[in-house]
Amino acid sequence: MQSTNLECFLDCTTPVVPSQFLSKSEASKLNRLWHPWEREKVEFFSLSDLWNSFDEWSAYGAGVPIKVDAGEDETIIQYYVPYLSAIQIFTSNSALNFLREETDSETRDSFSDSFSDESESEKLSRWDGCSSEEGVFEHENALPFNDRLGNLYFQYFERSTPYGRVPLLDKISMLSQKYPGLMSLRSVDLSPASWMAVAWYPIYHIPMGRTIKDLSTCFLTYHTLSSSFQDTDNEDHNGFSKKKREVGEGIHVPPFGLATYKMQGDLWTSGRNGNDHEKLVSLLNVAGCWLKQLNVQHHDFNYFMGYRHG
Structure with missing residues (x-):
């Protein structure tokens, strides 16, 4: 069956990342709140490989x-062209401590100093996701640890106009200079x-x-970074019929x-007797619920939805 335009977009913009497997000893140490399923092999990907999958697209x-x-x-x-719109990375205490030790102290101190003049309200608004600045992992600024949510290692919310942005891979390369965990962390290290x-x-x-007209449509896609949701849904892929992975194929x-x-006209919604329109509505609702659940104000989402804040 021929794919619809919406299916083609979702398929062609879905990253496929090289797959790796944990050793049995490492798998036994996983957080069972985040990885409750018993699996013979625990598959994961590294964040660095995920960003590299955007290399050609970014160029x-x-x-x-x-x-x-x-x-x-x-x-x-x-x-x-893909641009990093928003990201939040939550991880465990042990991973956070390791990253803190690995980070150059001079870089960490200088970044901490840059926020030393903030008021408490500014700090709170930043952690509520209302700022485009990167998050920090200093003890005095970190969110209280939550067993299920994890510790917030890093967050970023883009607020620049499209013309003022750099492609995703370039942006990640810039951010990783201060936050090496963006390259070293793995999907199994991250909370759901x-x-x-x-x-x-x-x-x-x-x-x-x-x-x-419809070729000027812009899209905002939301992706989980944690292995917790990996392959838990055997029925669909992008909300459509799930494609069976080929032997040796990476993680979608x-x-x-x-x-x-x-979005104007019916270029993106004319397929599958209206099913594409239903899928668009469903995916939009899921995105909105996700942001609400995390109490996040996502600038691009609000702009796409027509919300205007002063």
Whole structure:
């Protein structure tokens, strides 16, 4: 069965990351609140490999085949560039202590000093997710430890205009200079509350020449970073029929939530007798519920939804 335009977008922008397996001794030490399932083999990926999966997309854009005229069966390739929109990484006390020891003390001290003049209300608003600044992991600023949520190691919320942003891989490279855990942490080290949002902006399509309103649509995809949700749903992939992984194929990190901006017409919702529209509504609701559950104000999500804050 031929994929719809929405299915093609979700498939073509889903990262596929090299798979690794924990040793039995390491698997026995996993947090059972985060990894309650007994598995013969515990599969995981490293965050560095996840970011590297965005390498080509960050440089050239992700190509998505889109059927623009069902009657004439005309297909074009639309390219989208990924940008880091938001990220929160929650991990355990032991991992946090290790990262603190590994971080260069001079970098840590200078970054701590940069927030020394903040008022308490500014600190609270930053930890509530209302700031675009990175989070810090100093003891005096860290959130109280929660067994299920974990400790907040890092967070970032982008507030720049699309034209003022750098592609995802470049942004991560910049942020990891102060936060090496962005490269060294693994999906099994992260709590189920760890997530990221990727903003996808269209840049060009091949062949050129056609002006189609819906090709200006922007997307916001939400992805879990923790192994806790990995392969727990055997029925669907991106909300559609799940594709069986090939032998040796990497781990798929599909979006669990989605928001759109400038979506006009029915280019993205005309497939599967209305099922695509239902799926868009469902993915949007999940994204909104996720942010509400974590008490997060996500700037891009609010903008996409038309919320305006002073």
